[in-house]
Amino acid sequence: MNKTMSIREIEEKLREIDSLNHPFIRKCKTDERKGVADLLEKWRNRINKQLALKEQFMQMSVYEQDLHSQGFELVAGIDEVGRGPLAGPVVAASVILPEDFYLPGLNDSKKIPEAKREIFYDIILKESTSIGIGIIHSEEIDRLNIYQATKKAMLSAIRELEATPDYLLIDAMSLEVPMPQLSIIKGDSKSISISAASIIAKVTRDRMMKQYAEAFPQYGFENNMGYGTKEHLKALNLYGPTPWHRRSFAPVKDAGNKIE
Known part of the structure; x- marks a missing residue:
C-alpha cells in the first residue's frame, strides 16, 4: 500500500468497491496502519451484509x-x-x-x-x-x-x-x-x-391511522395504529369508542358509547 494515500482517500476508494477479491482490498491487507485495518473491517461488514440481503432476496424469489x-x-x-x-x-x-x-x-x-x-x-x-x-x-x-x-x-x-x-x-x-x-x-x-x-x-393503513389520530388525538392512533395498547385501552375506557372503532371487538363493546 502506498503510504502517501491517506486514510480518508482509502475510505473514499472503499466506497466504490463491492468485491471481496478486488486488488485494492489485497493491498489494504498489507497496510500496517490501524486506521486502514479498521476501515477494512467496516467495509467487510458492509459487503457481507449486502451479500446476505442479496441471498435472502434470492431465496424469497x-x-x-x-x-x-x-x-x-x-x-x-x-x-x-x-x-x-x-x-x-x-x-x-x-x-x-x-x-x-x-x-x-x-x-x-x-x-x-x-x-x-x-x-x-x-x-x-x-x-x-x-x-x-x-x-x-x-x-x-x-x-x-x-x-x-x-x-x-x-x-x-x-x-x-x-x-x-x-x-x-x-x-x-x-x-x-x-x-x-x-x-x-x-x-x-x-x-x-x-x-x-x-x-x-x-x-397505506398506517397513513390512515395517523389521519384518524388528528381527529382523535387522545387514543394515540399515530403510535399504536389501533392496537390495544395500554394507552389506547385507557383512552377507550375514559372516552368510549370513536367512529373508527370495531364495536364487535370485546374491549370496544365493553367501553360503551361515549363518543359518536
Whole structure:
C-alpha cells in the first residue's frame, strides 16, 4: 500500500468497491496502519451484509421464479394488515412485480423500520407492474366478522389491479377466485410479491391511522395504529369508542358509547 494515500482517500476508494477479491482490498491487507485495518473491517461488514440481503432476496424469489419458468407471467402477491387492532380498517394489497425486480432488504413489513418501509413503498409503487388496494372499514368488519372482511379486502385488492393476474401467491389465506393460487404460511417473509404487498398495505393503513389520530388525538392512533395498547385501552375506557372503532371487538363493546 502506498503510504502517501491517506486514510480518508482509502475510505473514499472503499466506497466504490463491492468485491471481496478486488486488488485494492489485497493491498489494504498489507497496510500496517490501524486506521486502514479498521476501515477494512467496516467495509467487510458492509459487503457481507449486502451479500446476505442479496441471498435472502434470492431465496424469497423462488416461488416467483418457479412460476415464471412454468409460463405464468403475471404473478400477484397478496397480503393484509389490520386484522388484530381494535380500531381502523383492514387493508389488503395485491402486487404484481416485473421479473427483473430487485430490492434487497425486502421482508415482512413488520420487520422493516418505518423510514425504510416508506422508501420501499415508493420503490414498489414506481417499479411494480400493477398494484391493487382493498379497504374494509370498521362498520363492515362488525357486520361481516374480521375473517370475512379480510377475504373481502383481498378480493377487492385483486379487482383493483390494472392487469389480471394469472397466478396468486397469498399470505395464509385461500380465496374463491378463478385463477390458480398458493397459500403460504408467513408468506410475507418467504415471497417477494407477498412481502411487497405487505408493505403497500401497511404503509397505506398506517397513513390512515395517523389521519384518524388528528381527529382523535387522545387514543394515540399515530403510535399504536389501533392496537390495544395500554394507552389506547385507557383512552377507550375514559372516552368510549370513536367512529373508527370495531364495536364487535370485546374491549370496544365493553367501553360503551361515549363518543359518536
